[in-house]
Amino acid sequence: MYRSxxxxxxxxxxxxxxxxxxxxxxxxxxxGRGPGGRGGTREFLGLGPAPDAAAAARGEKLxxxxxxxxxxxxxxxxxxxxLVRSEVVLHDEKGELIGPVVSQxxxxxxxxxxxxxxxxxxxxxxxxxHMQVELVANRGIYRRxxxxxGDAKAGEAYFNGAGGCNACHSPTGDLAHIGSRFQPDQLQxxxxxxxxSLYGGGRASPQKVTVTLPSGETVTGTLxxxxxxxxxxxxxxxxxxxxxRDSVKVQIEDKLGAHRDLLAKYTDQDMHNLTAYLxxxx
Amino acid sequence: MKPYSIALxxxxxxxxxxxxxxxxxxxxxxxxxxxxxxxxxKRFSPLxxxxxxxxxxxxxxxxxxxxxxxxxxxxxxxxxxSTPLMVNGILYFTxxxxxxxxxxxTGEEIWHYGWEDHGGHLVGQRGLGMYGDWLYFMTPDxxxxxxxxxxxxxxxxxxxxxxxxxxxxxxxxxxxxNHILVGVGxxxxxxxxxxxxxxxxxxxxxxxxxxxxxxxxxxxxTWPNPQAMEHGGGMTWMPGTYDPELNLxxxxxxxxxxxxxxxxxxxxNLWTASIVALNPDTGKLVWYHQPSPHDTHDWxxxxxxxxxxGLYKGRQRKLLAQAARNGIFTxxxxxxxxxxxxxxxVGVNWMKGIDAKxxxxxxxxxxxxxDGSLVNTxxxxxxxxxxxxxxxxxxxxxxxxxxxxxxxxxxxxDPEPQGYGGSGGGGLNEPILEAIDYQTGNIAWKHVxxxxxxxxxxxxxxxxxxxxxxxxxxVGNLIAYDPDNGxxxxxxxxxxxxxxxxxxxxxxxxQYLIVGAGDTLWAFKLAGK
Numbered sequence: 001m002y003r004s005x006x007x008x009x010x011x012x013x014x015x016x017x018x019x020x021x022x023x024x025x026x027x028x029x030x031x032g033r034g035p036g037g038r039g040g041t042r043e044f045l046g047l048g049p050a051p052d053a054a055a056a057a058r059g060e061k062l063x064x065x066x067x068x069x070x071x072x073x074x075x076x077x078x079x080x081x082x083l084v085r086s087e088v089v090l091h092d093e094k095g096e097l098i099g100p101v102v103s104q105x106x107x108x109x110x111x112x113x114x115x116x117x118x119x120x121x122x123x124x125x126x127x128x129x130h131m132q133v134e135l136v137a138n139r140g141i142y143r144r145x146x147x148x149x150g151d152a153k154a155g156e157a158y159f160n161g162a163g164g165c166n167a168c169h170s171p172t173g174d175l176a177h178i179g180s181r182f183q184p185d186q187l188q189x190x191x192x193x194x195x196x197s198l199y200g201g202g203r204a205s206p207q208k209v210t211v212t213l214p215s216g217e218t219v220t221g222t223l224x225x226x227x228x229x230x231x232x233x234x235x236x237x238x239x240x241x242x243x244x245r246d247s248v249k250v251q252i253e254d255k256l257g258a259h260r261d262l263l264a265k266y267t268d269q270d271m272h273n274l275t276a277y278l279x280x281x282x
Numbered sequence: 283m284k285p286y287s288i289a290l291x292x293x294x295x296x297x298x299x300x301x302x303x304x305x306x307x308x309x310x311x312x313x314x315x316x317x318x319x320x321x322x323x324k325r326f327s328p329l330x331x332x333x334x335x336x337x338x339x340x341x342x343x344x345x346x347x348x349x350x351x352x353x354x355x356x357x358x359x360x361x362x363x364s365t366p367l368m369v370n371g372i373l374y375f376t377x378x379x380x381x382x383x384x385x386x387x388t389g390e391e392i393w394h395y396g397w398e399d400h401g402g403h404l405v406g407q408r409g410l411g412m413y414g415d416w417l418y419f420m421t422p423d424x425x426x427x428x429x430x431x432x433x434x435x436x437x438x439x440x441x442x443x444x445x446x447x448x449x450x451x452x453x454x455x456x457x458x459x460n461h462i463l464v465g466v467g468x469x470x471x472x473x474x475x476x477x478x479x480x481x482x483x484x485x486x487x488x489x490x491x492x493x494x495x496x497x498x499x500x501x502x503x504t505w506p507n508p509q510a511m512e513h514g515g516g517m518t519w520m521p522g523t524y525d526p527e528l529n530l531x532x533x534x535x536x537x538x539x540x541x542x543x544x545x546x547x548x549x550x551n552l553w554t555a556s557i558v559a560l561n562p563d564t565g566k567l568v569w570y571h572q573p574s575p576h577d578t579h580d581w582x583x584x585x586x587x588x589x590x591x592g593l594y595k596g597r598q599r600k601l602l603a604q605a606a607r608n609g610i611f612t613x614x615x616x617x618x619x620x621x622x623x624x625x626x627x628v629g630v631n632w633m634k635g636i637d638a639k640x641x642x643x644x645x646x647x648x649x650x651x652x653d654g655s656l657v658n659t660x661x662x663x664x665x666x667x668x669x670x671x672x673x674x675x676x677x678x679x680x681x682x683x684x685x686x687x688x689x690x691x692x693x694x695x696d697p698e699p700q701g702y703g704g705s706g707g708g709g710l711n712e713p714i715l716e717a718i719d720y721q722t723g724n725i726a727w728k729h730v731x732x733x734x735x736x737x738x739x740x741x742x743x744x745x746x747x748x749x750x751x752x753x754x755x756x757v758g759n760l761i762a763y764d765p766d767n768g769x770x771x772x773x774x775x776x777x778x779x780x781x782x783x784x785x786x787x788x789x790x791x792x793q794y795l796i797v798g799a800g801d802t803l804w805a806f807k808l809a810g811k
Binding site for chain 1: 355356357401402403404405423444445446447448450470471472473509513647651652653654655656658686687689691692693694695696698700701702704705707708709710731732733734755757759761770773
């Protein structure tokens with residue numbers, strides 16, 4: 001009973017929205033839609049207008065030879081100051097503050113004037129800097145790097161041995177071509193915990209539940225909700241039922257028990273090896 | 283009416299609404315005058331009219347739904363995370379950019395103050411501070427306002443921090459003597475944290491304490507260079523607690539920056555992710571204890587430091603207890619910061635031991651990695667800001683939290699990373715209510731909520747002498763538990779999850795229970811009262 005209660009706890013967690021910031025973790029590697037994506041995170045953070053990508057690409061070509069030597073390739077600072085954390089850059093919207101500093105320089109601080117740039121070119125340089133800010137501050141666009149660092153052969157051995165994955169899964173059955181269907185980091189997220197999680201990477205699948213009434217009669221269906229006080233389900237005909245929790249016996253199918261047990265056993269190396277193996281199932 | 287009678291009338295009205303500062307030194311009964319109700323942070327009320335023996339007759343007194351705001355930028359519908367103040371029959375509560383005064387007897391709106399959105403994060407607003415006739419409020423773009431409690435009119439404003447640098451403000455100001463203490467949030471752009479004391483009459487700066495050292499200062503040895511510590515984070519976004527006898531304020535500080543990418547800031551990174559004791563008159567650091575040295579998991583250590591006196595190994599001690607986001611329960615002697623208990627209340631495989639000072643030693647193997655690192659704590663940590671409670675009758679520390687697993691990634695592998703530089707992803711996240719024996723850190727009892735999950739906003743906890751523990755579950759039930767064993771005694775399904783810390787007070791001889799759930803404030807009392 002406890003096991004099934006715990007399972008439902010996480011299955012129903014899917015409803016949680018990706019909250020943000022102070023209280024939160026970054027929503028990693030999500031697309032541009034909805035809360036937590038590129039635009040949503042930018043709006044939440046109050047970062048101002050989104051950088052103009054075309055201008056930023058032009059600006060990079062101007063920035064690199066003239067500015068990069070002192071301020072670094074990514075504007076994170078070298079002999080000159082970091083511009084990503086710069087007050088001028090963060091207060092600028094489209095070059096109105098950055099432009100004059102570039103063209104007039106800061107002679108008192110040893111920065112020469114770059115009077116050769118046109119107004120459009122100053123805008124492009126400013127947008128390049130705003131893009132560097134975006135890459136740092138907007139965690140809605142962060143991308144995971146290479147997660148395929150493990151040993152695929154060791155992963156296959158774990159799959160068929162210590163991990164016991166082959167008791168439920170088959171590389172030629174349900175997992176056929178899984179390496180083509182998901183990005184490697186998504187694969188890793190999904191096998192670590194296939195149920196819903198706080199920041200995406202899974203979803204609630206229908207859970208079969210059997211409720212035994214005081215009369216001994218049983219009702220089977222798809223779980224809708226369970227809390228400390230009530231349980232509800234839809235039966236095979238689509239009818240809704242609910243009961244006070246303390247008046248019935250409840251059995252909930254636990255499809256993820258083996259995944260739960262493995263969480264306490266995986267080493268990071270096991271996890272990386274398994275990912276490396278699953279990626280080969282093209 | 284003659285002029286002198288107007289003056290008299292005004293004086294009596296002000297007296298009716300003003301907060302007697304002496305209330306701040308007493309446990310709450312006929313008022314709830316600060317965020318935590320009193321300076322100790324216990325959120326335990328000695329009131330017992332609402333009792334485990336009559337809880338079945340708890341009934342609705344009134345409800346107030348926010349209907350004049352609409353969705354807020356980047357966060358959606360209003361969510362009440364503040365704990366309302368109740369002073370002289372009037373409730374004062376907030377959401378980001380908004381303040382309301384309500385009649386505590388009826389829920390009728392007396393006034394509403396709105397601040398136009400000019401930036402900052404609207405992630406939460408914890409509430410107000412009060413001193414005499416004046417309320418203190420922080421806006422998301424870090425203006426510090428004083429409002430007239432009588433009518434909500436602005437008295438003055440002071441700028442605390444620059445929202446364009448990604449600072450934002452959510453704290454309920456803490457009033458200590460003639461000091462209004464205000465802190466900041468902000469971890470997107472590697473800005474340094476600080477705590478300030480401001481004058482109650484003018485809002486002018488009295489002192490500022492930086493959460494990270496500057497070049498040559500003590501603590502600098504825990505950072506690689508001045509650049510790292512001046513961009514090292516350590517925010518102060520939750521109100522602290524205060525011991526008037528020791529004249530010390532206790533503050534939890536936030537995680538260091540860059541958040542997940544620690545490779546550019548080797549060292550313990552003082553005084554981020556720490557518990558600090560400061561003198562409220564000078565802002566000088568008296569002692570510190572760091573529960574999360576060199577944090578790399580976004581585990582702010584801002585959770586309430588609860589103060590109580592109690593036995594430890596047979597001797598009466600002045601204690602401080604905290605359940606932190608990194609899964610660690612800490613018990614200290616609050617006179618000097620001596621470590622008494624350091625123990626995980628959920629999984630803590632990110633640490634490999636405890637140092638001589640009683641602080642966890644982080645395991646470098648469990649820092650965020652490019653290919654992922656599995657920790658046995660849910661991504662957002664074991665708990666967060668929602669208020670815990672300490673019940674002096676059961677002598678248990680209660681916290682709503684989460685157990686499970688997550689994988690953390692390094693996404694910025696530059697030697698000089700910036701911003702978050704990584705993320706926590708996926709994993710198992712089960713919501714729990716735990717009762718912790720403070721003397722050992724052992725779990726006295728644990729309730730696993732059978733449904734839903736906790737994000738970063740979830741119900742806080744109130745305990746009372748009525749032998750009740752009030753909190754909520756993830757799916758919208760307001761629940762009264764038996765604090766001895768976690769047995770549910772009463773519940774009511776609200777329109778959404780309890781989203782603040784419940785509070786209580788006596789008014790006209792009736793005990794009220796106040797709970798925020800989403801956009802609605804609920805008030806309960808006993809039927810027939």
